[in-house]
Amino acid sequence: MSGPVVSELLVHDDAVRANTAFFADRTGGHLMAVLKADAFGHGDVARSVVEAGARSIGVTSIAEALAVRADGIDVPVLSWLNPVDADFAAAVGADVDLAVGDPALLAAVARAARSIGRRARVHLHVDVGMARDGCPPDDWAALCALAREFEGVGDVRVVGVMGHLSSADRPGDPQNTRERLVFAAALRTARRRALTPAVAHLAATAGTLTGVGSGYGLHRIGAGLFGIDPSGTTTLRPALTLRTRVVAARRVRAGTGVGYGHAFRTTRTTNLALLPLGYGDGLPRAASGRAEVQLAGRRRPVVGRFSMDMLVVDTGDDAVADGSVATVFGPGQDGEPTVADWAGWASTIPHEIVTTIGSRVARVHRTAGPATDAGGTP
Numbered sequence: 001m002s003g004p005v006v007s008e009l010l011v012h013d014d015a016v017r018a019n020t021a022f023f024a025d026r027t028g029g030h031l032m033a034v035l036k037a038d039a040f041g042h043g044d045v046a047r048s049v050v051e052a053g054a055r056s057i058g059v060t061s062i063a064e065a066l067a068v069r070a071d072g073i074d075v076p077v078l079s080w081l082n083p084v085d086a087d088f089a090a091a092v093g094a095d096v097d098l099a100v101g102d103p104a105l106l107a108a109v110a111r112a113a114r115s116i117g118r119r120a121r122v123h124l125h126v127d128v129g130m131a132r133d134g135c136p137p138d139d140w141a142a143l144c145a146l147a148r149e150f151e152g153v154g155d156v157r158v159v160g161v162m163g164h165l166s167s168a169d170r171p172g173d174p175q176n177t178r179e180r181l182v183f184a185a186a187l188r189t190a191r192r193r194a195l196t197p198a199v200a201h202l203a204a205t206a207g208t209l210t211g212v213g214s215g216y217g218l219h220r221i222g223a224g225l226f227g228i229d230p231s232g233t234t235t236l237r238p239a240l241t242l243r244t245r246v247v248a249a250r251r252v253r254a255g256t257g258v259g260y261g262h263a264f265r266t267t268r269t270t271n272l273a274l275l276p277l278g279y280g281d282g283l284p285r286a287a288s289g290r291a292e293v294q295l296a297g298r299r300r301p302v303v304g305r306f307s308m309d310m311l312v313v314d315t316g317d318d319a320v321a322d323g324s325v326a327t328v329f330g331p332g333q334d335g336e337p338t339v340a341d342w343a344g345w346a347s348t349i350p351h352e353i354v355t356t357i358g359s360r361v362a363r364v365h366r367t368a369g370p371a372t373d374a375g376g377t378p
């Protein structure tokens with residue numbers, strides 16, 4: 001690759017495809033690819049996941065769903081998180097399914113569908129135990145009854161029922177049993193109210209890999225497509241490499257304070273290399289004092305506090321040339337840090353690392369193998 005690019009996020013489409021194919025197989029083909037938050041920071045991968053076996057796509061907002069449609073993707077798309085005044089007419093007009101967890105939202109969807117002479121495809125969303133999104137179980141029967149009324153006048157069609165588990169990454173937690181029971185009861189209630197959803201879906205990545213969300217007709221998989229397994233049971237392929245280049249290097253004496261507050265002070269003569277990435281690009285400041293990057297053939301500590309735009313790397317006795325490539329994280333097979341390492345250094349989860357890489361970093365999609373080319377030129 002050539003050109004003036006300094007920092008870039010390589011997206012290994014082949015890894016996304018391989019993970020997608022794994023989950024398509026594991027779910028018997030009943031795979032909804034969850035591409036919210038810019039596909040967990042991986043950018044435009046909708047076509048890859050559909051080609052690799054995803055049957056449908058799930059996102060949060062209508063804007064995300066319309067972007068998938070604008071890409072020319074024609075599989076079912078579900079949007080599950082919208083305010084009551086969202087543009088439901090645009091969604092219904094673009095054949096976007098809508099998840100609904102409360103009566104006011106359902107009424108708004110029905111009204112929008114009627115206004116354009118269409119029938120909205122709705123997934124009723126029950127809160128099985130997170131007190132977050134979805135309909136509280138106490139209000140579920142009324143929501144089902146209202147949905148049936150709107151079905152009767154032709155405004156909506158309830159095509160699905162969904163729930164989301166709070167604790168699927170801990171399969172032994174009895175909360176999973178409680179939540180499965182809530183979901184099963186919600187399905188019975190829906191059927192008693194004469195609803196005939198074609199599909200029910202409860203499991204995300206962890207619930208699929210541990211099995212606690214299995215037994216229903218669809219699996220909503222996000223993290224797993226991008227190599228993240230919250231359950232720690234399965235080896236998936238990480239799909240990102242973040243690289244940048246040294247913009248300056250210097251040799252300093254023992255006792256030199258580095259960066260804001262001199263949180264790090266050299267204890268010997270050493271070499272420092274400056275990288276043009278910081279917390280403004282999504283590298284967590286909480287990892288200050290712990291993080292490492294791969295530079296000039298091995299892992300090197302990032303020293304001092306992270307700045308908004310810069311990191312300083314201690315390269316010891318090695319003077320590193322300006323323009324040298326540093327790998328911040330990658331799949332890990334060449335010794336470079338991984339997203340999981342970064343999550344550990346920042347006391348967070350890998351999901352947060354991959355979804356917060358900023359817009360200053362160019363996304364570059366790669367179909368070839370996840371080579372990290374450490375030492376090469378981006």
Ligand SMILES: *Cc1c(COP(=O)(O)O)cnc(C)c1O
Nearest residue numbers: 034164204205220221222223224
């Ligand atoms: C994010 C999300 C998913 C995907 O979860 P993963 O653990 O990333 O697979 C599924 N369902 C809902 C409702 C979500 O918000």
